[in-house]
Amino acid sequence: MSRLEAFIDRMVAQKRLLEHTARLIADVPGPVLELGLGNGRSFDHLREILPGREIFAFDRSITAHPSCVPDGEHMIVGEIRETLKFCGPRVRRPAALVNIDLGTADETAELAIVHWLSPLIAERVAPGGYVLSDLALDLPAFDVVAKPEGTEACQHQLFQKRGMP
Numbered sequence: 027m028s029r030l031e032a033f034i035d036r037m038v039a040q041k042r043l044l045e046h047t048a049r050l051i052a053d054v055p056g057p058v059l060e061l062g063l064g065n066g067r068s069f070d071h072l073r074e075i076l077p078g079r080e081i082f083a084f085d086r087s088i089t090a091h092p093s094c095v096p097d098g099e100h101m102i103v104g105e106i107r108e109t110l111k112f113c114g115p116r117v118r119r120p121a122a123l124v125n126i127d128l129g130t131a132d133e134t135a136e137l138a139i140v141h142w143l144s145p146l147i148a149e150r151v152a153p154g155g156y157v158l159s160d161l162a163l164d165l166p167a168f169d170v171v172a173k174p175e176g177t178e179a180c181q182h183q184l185f186q187k188r189g190m191p
């Protein structure tokens with residue numbers, strides 16, 4: 027399989043997984059948090075498949091196409107280690123879904139992020155809410171949820187916080 031084919035497979039699987047997770051949160055109130063706006067691709071897809079759902083995007087800088095950047099109230103710029111901790115007054119409610127796509131390829135950097143990010147995520151998600159993550163987070167209050175068929179090419183893990191929405 028060429029690298030182009032592997033990339034296409036990964037993107038198709040990621041799209042399917044986002045759509046599957048969007049269906050899972052139908053009965054979970056609260057906003058969606060997109061950690062890592064990047065090019066704005068997954069943000070743009072989430073807002074298309076979740077009309078009416080409030081979505082906050084986080085990134086240290088804005089590099090997305092202007093048409094894929096949320097309005098000023100919903101774009102939270104800065105280091106996620108700080109902004110996620112202090113976003114309460116803006117985000118207000120626990121999240122129904124946190125989609126994490128921070129894109130590090132370095133194992134040590136990834137372990138460091140998992141260390142500070144996991145507790146911040148745990149306190150931001152509503153009971154019954156979901157986390158879709160490219161990082162192997164340490165979330166003792168969550169269950170790992172099996173991913174649907176046809177999403178194997180996407181390495182993201184799906185977690186659900188225990189408790190009733």
Ligand SMILES: C[S@@+](CC[C@H](N)C(=O)[O-])C[C@H]1O[C@@H](n2cnc3c(N)ncnc32)[C@H](O)[C@@H]1O
Pocket residue numbers: 061062063064065066067068069084085086087089104105106107127128129
């Ligand atoms: C792989 S890209 C996200 C791709 C995006 N989800 C998309 O579909 O286009 C990762 C993004 O996460 C951001 N990022 C990584 N670590 C961060 C951190 N600690 N704080 C803030 N932003 C971070 C980077 O600036 C980059 O824009």
